[in-house]
Amino acid sequence: MAAASMIRSVFKKELFSGKVAIVTGGATGLGRAITEELSSLGCKVVIASRRLENLEKAAQEINEAIPISLRPRVFPYQCNIRNEEQVKSLMKYTIDTHGALDYLVNNGGGQFASPAISAKGWLAVVETNLTGTFYCCKHAYNEWMAGHGGAIVNIIADMYKGFPNMAHTGAARAGVQNLMMSLALEWADCGIRINCVSPGIIYSETAAKNYGGRHVFDEGLHIIPAKRLGIPEEVSGAVCFLLSPAASYITGTTIKVDGGQSFYRSPFTIPEHNSFPPPLEDPELNSKL
Ligand SMILES: CCC/C=C/C(=O)SCCNC(=O)CCNC(=O)[C@H](O)C(C)(C)COP(=O)([O-])OP(=O)([O-])OC[C@H]1O[C@@H](n2cnc3c(N)ncnc32)[C@H](O)[C@@H]1OP(=O)([O-])[O-]
Numbered sequence: 112m113a114a115a116s117m118i119r120s121v122f123k124k125e126l127f128s129g130k131v132a133i134v135t136g137g138a139t140g141l142g143r144a145i146t147e148e149l150s151s152l153g154c155k156v157v158i159a160s161r162r163l164e165n166l167e168k169a170a171q172e173i174n175e176a177i178p179i180s181l182r183p184r185v186f187p188y189q190c191n192i193r194n195e196e197q198v199k200s201l202m203k204y205t206i207d208t209h210g211a212l213d214y215l216v217n218n219g220g221g222q223f224a225s226p227a228i229s230a231k232g233w234l235a236v237v238e239t240n241l242t243g244t245f246y247c248c249k250h251a252y253n254e255w256m257a258g259h260g261g262a263i264v265n266i267i268a269d270m271y272k273g274f275p276n277m278a279h280t281g282a283a284r285a286g287v288q289n290l291m292m293s294l295a296l297e298w299a300d301c302g303i304r305i306n307c308v309s310p311g312i313i314y315s316e317t318a319a320k321n322y323g324g325r326h327v328f329d330e331g332l333h334i335i336p337a338k339r340l341g342i343p344e345e346v347s348g349a350v351c352f353l354l355s356p357a358a359s360y361i362t363g364t365t366i367k368v369d370g371g372q373s374f375y376r377s378p379f380t381i382p383e384h385n386s387f388p389p390p391l392e393d394p395e396l397n398s399k400l
């Protein structure tokens with residue numbers, strides 16, 4: 112956010128002291144808010160995404176807000192989560208440099224809106240959001256969490272009524288939610304908790320830019336019972352809660368941070384038509400249905 116948020120962390124200072132986290136997409140939007148809150152609570156955070164320049168700038172800015180004696184707490188690392196080798200290197204770097212990997216936040220991702228998705232576009236979005244999350248979970252588990260436990264949070268999206276015009280991301284996010292449930296069971300015996308946070312429409316400058324402007328977000332206002340957009344700090348609090356000891360008995364679940372949007376109306380309008388097959392023999396009766 113360009114404007115200062117009124118939301119301050121509700122968690123105690125040093126809640127995450129001595130802990131190490133990876134936040135993918137941690138330089139912008141939701142990921143940045145999560146990184147700011149985790150690092151302000153004592154956590155070392157490796158932020159990982161494709162654009163190194165962005166990551167370096169964000170790390171510098173966030174570190175500057177931390178008392179000099181406690182810096183640095185945020186570390187940039189270039190990684191495309193679609194590339195399994197790069198994901199493996201991210202995990203190794205984090206553990207070799209910082210000695211642990213307590214938390215993983217799978218936030219990096221995105222999509223584009225289109226009613227006609229090409230095969231290449233479909234693969235790009237599924238590989239980013241579903242396969243990228245799978246790679247990150249798998250290698251966090253292999254490299255550290257299988258032997259030490261840990262907590263994972265995946266950021267998904269409001270896809271509960273389908274996701275017309277963004278079918279690729281709807282399918283990918285539903286896949287991430289189901290993956291989360293499988294892993295919560297498979298990895299429970301290692302002391303790994305894994306959950307999802309499902310944001311509604313959360314305004315950030317970078318997200319809006321990706322959609323060609325703020326108007327795209329404002330167009331969603333009529334489907335939000337809260338009658339306003341969310342901000343990244345409102346998502347961050349839920350992520351920090353799920354990582355914290357306050358959530359020590361919570362695994363395999365999803366927290367929706369969406370102002371009630373997910374159980375309210377769909378943004379999608381179906382054109383008038385009579386294309387469905389008639390159920391009755393009498394055409395006149397059919398016309399009355
Ligand atoms: C509104 C409220 C809800 C908000 C939710 C949010 O998530 S906010 C967060 C918002 N933040 C983000 O979403 C940030 C992250 N998002 C991204 O990086 C991209 O959206 C990505 C995931 C598609 C990866 O892209 P990439 O370039 O690295 O991938 P690539 O080079 O491998 O294949 C690309 C292929 O995909 C297709 N295609 C791509 N764009 C469009 C389009 N606009 N139009 C049509 N098609 C498009 C095209 O086929 C293209 O191939 P081509 O024709 O070029 O040969």
Ligand SMILES: NC(=O)C1=CN([C@@H]2O[C@H](COP(=O)(O)OP(=O)(O)OC[C@H]3O[C@@H](n4cnc5c(N)ncnc54)[C@H](OP(=O)(O)O)[C@@H]3O)[C@@H](O)[C@H]2O)C=CC1
Pocket residue numbers: 135136137138139140141142159160161162163165190191192193218219220221222239243266267268269309310311312313314315317318321
């Ligand atoms: N804002 C919203 O309303 C909603 C957002 N979400 C999801 O929340 C997450 C954060 O979005 P938001 O902060 O709003 O938007 P942003 O566009 O600011 O964030 C997306 C982040 O993901 C990173 N990223 C994208 N692709 C990759 C990749 N292949 N490898 C590594 N990192 C990648 C980007 O960094 P870089 O370009 O450097 O790789 C960027 O930092 C996304 O998954 C988004 O889809 C879900 C529901 C609603």
